[in-house]
Amino acid sequence: MLLGLTLKNFTIIEDLSVGLSSGLNIITGETGAGKSVIVDAINIILGDKAPAENIKTGKEEAHIEALFDISKDETIKERLVTSGFDIKSGELLIKRIIYRNSRSRVFINGSLSTLTLLSTITQGLVDIFSQHEHQSLLREENHLKIVDDFGKTGDEASHLRDIYQYYSSIKKELDDLEQSKKDKVEKEDYLKFQLNEIVNAALTIGEDERLGEEKLKLVNAERLESSASSAYEELYEKENSVLGTLQKLSNDFKEIARIDPKLNEVAESIEKGMLQLEEAAFSIRDYTTELSSDSQTLEVIEDRIHLINSLKRKYGDTIEQIIQKRDEIEHEVSNIENFDERVRSLSEESEKLMGELLQLARTLSKTRKQSSKKLSEMLEQELKEVGIKGGKFHIQFNDKVISSSGIDAVSFLFSANPGEDPKPLNRVASGGELSRIMLVLKEVIARVEGGSVIIFDEADSGVGGAIAEAVGQKIRNLSRSYQVICITHLPQVAKFADSHLSVSKTHNDNKTQVTIKNLDENERVVELARMIGGFNITQKTLDTAQEMLKH
Structure with a gap:
C-alpha cells in the first residue's frame, strides 16, 4: 500500500505531499493541473529513468519520495531481506534525487542503492493502467503474455526461454561450423x-x-x-x-x-x-x-x-x-x-535440447489452453457488468514453429453483438470497448497476481453515461481487495471514492503553484458539480452531484 508521495522541484511542482488511504483513492482536477505528473513520479520511484528535463525550471535538482506499507507483502519483504535491507518497520521508503548535471541517485530505506536493484525489488508492487494502454490489446504479440500472467505460467515460460536461448547458441555454432566446412582444409x-x-x-x-x-x-x-x-x-x-x-x-x-x-x-x-x-x-x-x-x-x-x-x-x-x-x-x-568431433557433439546436444524444448512447450501449451478457457469465461462475465452484455471473448491458439515463447501463437477474438462470430480485436472493437476489455482484464489478472497497488491513469477514457458508472463500480469492486489510485475526469467514477483528492494549479508572480487537497463531503459535491457542468456551477449541477454521492 502506498502511504504517501512527496515531490520537490519535479516538472511543474515545487513542493507537494500526497497522503493516500486504503480502498479507492480518486484524483481529479482540471486538464493540465498536474494529475498525471503524480503517475510519472510513481513510475520513476519504481525504477524508470529520470531525465534532467523533469527538474523544475530554475532548479538544479528534484526529489521524489514514496512510502509504502509492505507489512503484508511477503514477496517484497523477501527481496529486501535478500538484498540486505532491514524490514522491521514493515515499511519501504524509496527516494530518487534527479540532478541536472549528473546521474540520479537511488535510496532504499535510507541506504544508497542502484536503479537495477530498485527495479528488482519493486517489481509487481504497483500495477499501472495508463490512458492508452488498451491500445496494446491490438498487438497480438502482447496476448500471450496476458495469458501467461493469468495462468501464472511465467516461471515455466521463463525456463523454456532460457533453454531455447542456449539451444540457439548451440545451433548457431553448429551452423557456423557447417558453413565453414568447405574452407576448413585450406x-x-x-x-x-x-x-x-x-x-x-x-x-x-x-x-x-x-x-x-x-x-x-x-x-x-x-x-x-x-x-x-x-x-x-x-x-x-x-x-x-x-x-x-x-x-x-x-x-x-x-x-x-x-x-x-x-x-x-x-x-x-x-x-x-x-x-x-x-x-x-x-x-x-x-x-x-x-x-x-x-x-x-x-x-x-x-x-x-x-x-x-x-x-x-x-x-x-x-x-x-x-x-x-x-x-x-x-x-x-x-x-x-577436432572439427568433425565437435560437429557430432553439437548435433547430439542440439537434438537433445530440441526434444526437451518440445516437451516443455507442449506441457506449457496445454496449461495455457486450460487457463485461457477459464480466462475467456471470466472475461465474458465481467464484460456484462461494464455494459457489453452480449459480448463474446475467445482466445484462439494456432501452432507455430517453436521459438523462445513456445509453440503457441495466441490471438484475442471478440464480438460485441450476439450472433456475430468473434473476430480479431483490431477489426471489431471500438476504443470504448477496448478500454473496458482492458479494465476487466486488469481486474481478472489482479485477482490472480496483482500488486498491492493498482493505478488507473484516465483509463476510463472513451466511456460515459451508464457505462462510465459501470466502470466506476468495477474499479470500486477492485479497491475492496487492493489499494486503487484512479485519476479520472468522470463524475460517475469519482463518486465511488473512499478518499477524494483534488489537484489544482495557480499562477502568481510568474510562478506556477500546484496543490492537492483531500476533499470533505461538501467539497466533493462542488468538485463533482464542476466535473458535470464545468466552471459554471449551478444549483442544478450541485443537486445532481449531491444525488450521485448518495448512490
Whole structure:
C-alpha cells in the first residue's frame, strides 16, 4: 500500500505531499493541473529513468519520495531481506534525487542503492493502467503474455526461454561450423604453415637482444682487436713494457729492503700490482685470441636477426607476442582437427535440447489452453457488468514453429453483438470497448497476481453515461481487495471514492503553484458539480452531484 508521495522541484511542482488511504483513492482536477505528473513520479520511484528535463525550471535538482506499507507483502519483504535491507518497520521508503548535471541517485530505506536493484525489488508492487494502454490489446504479440500472467505460467515460460536461448547458441555454432566446412582444409594448411614457421625458428625470449649485442661486437671486431692488442703489447710484450718496468722496480726494492726492512711493504705492493696487471694482460691476450672478425659468424647472426624481424612483422612486435601467437595457432589447429568431433557433439546436444524444448512447450501449451478457457469465461462475465452484455471473448491458439515463447501463437477474438462470430480485436472493437476489455482484464489478472497497488491513469477514457458508472463500480469492486489510485475526469467514477483528492494549479508572480487537497463531503459535491457542468456551477449541477454521492 502506498502511504504517501512527496515531490520537490519535479516538472511543474515545487513542493507537494500526497497522503493516500486504503480502498479507492480518486484524483481529479482540471486538464493540465498536474494529475498525471503524480503517475510519472510513481513510475520513476519504481525504477524508470529520470531525465534532467523533469527538474523544475530554475532548479538544479528534484526529489521524489514514496512510502509504502509492505507489512503484508511477503514477496517484497523477501527481496529486501535478500538484498540486505532491514524490514522491521514493515515499511519501504524509496527516494530518487534527479540532478541536472549528473546521474540520479537511488535510496532504499535510507541506504544508497542502484536503479537495477530498485527495479528488482519493486517489481509487481504497483500495477499501472495508463490512458492508452488498451491500445496494446491490438498487438497480438502482447496476448500471450496476458495469458501467461493469468495462468501464472511465467516461471515455466521463463525456463523454456532460457533453454531455447542456449539451444540457439548451440545451433548457431553448429551452423557456423557447417558453413565453414568447405574452407576448413585450406585454412588448416595455412595455419600449419604459420605454426611450422614459428616452431622451426625455435625462438627464445631475450634472444633478439643478445644477438644485437653480439652483432655490435662482431661489426667492431677489428677496432676491438686493435685496441686489445695494443694494450697487451704495452703491458707485456714490448721491450719497455709496463710489467717489465715494474719487475725492475720490484727487484730494486727487494734489494734495498735488505738494508731497510720497512721497504718490504713497498716491495710486496709492487709485487701484488704486477700479479694483477699480469692477469689483466693474459685476459686481454685470451680476448684477442677469441675475438675474430669471422665474416661467416657475423653472417649467421645477421641471418638469424633477419628471420626474427620477419616473424615480428607477421606475428607480433616481440618474441613474447610471437610465442603467444604460436599458442593461439596451435589451439585453432587443434579445433580444426577436432572439427568433425565437435560437429557430432553439437548435433547430439542440439537434438537433445530440441526434444526437451518440445516437451516443455507442449506441457506449457496445454496449461495455457486450460487457463485461457477459464480466462475467456471470466472475461465474458465481467464484460456484462461494464455494459457489453452480449459480448463474446475467445482466445484462439494456432501452432507455430517453436521459438523462445513456445509453440503457441495466441490471438484475442471478440464480438460485441450476439450472433456475430468473434473476430480479431483490431477489426471489431471500438476504443470504448477496448478500454473496458482492458479494465476487466486488469481486474481478472489482479485477482490472480496483482500488486498491492493498482493505478488507473484516465483509463476510463472513451466511456460515459451508464457505462462510465459501470466502470466506476468495477474499479470500486477492485479497491475492496487492493489499494486503487484512479485519476479520472468522470463524475460517475469519482463518486465511488473512499478518499477524494483534488489537484489544482495557480499562477502568481510568474510562478506556477500546484496543490492537492483531500476533499470533505461538501467539497466533493462542488468538485463533482464542476466535473458535470464545468466552471459554471449551478444549483442544478450541485443537486445532481449531491444525488450521485448518495448512490
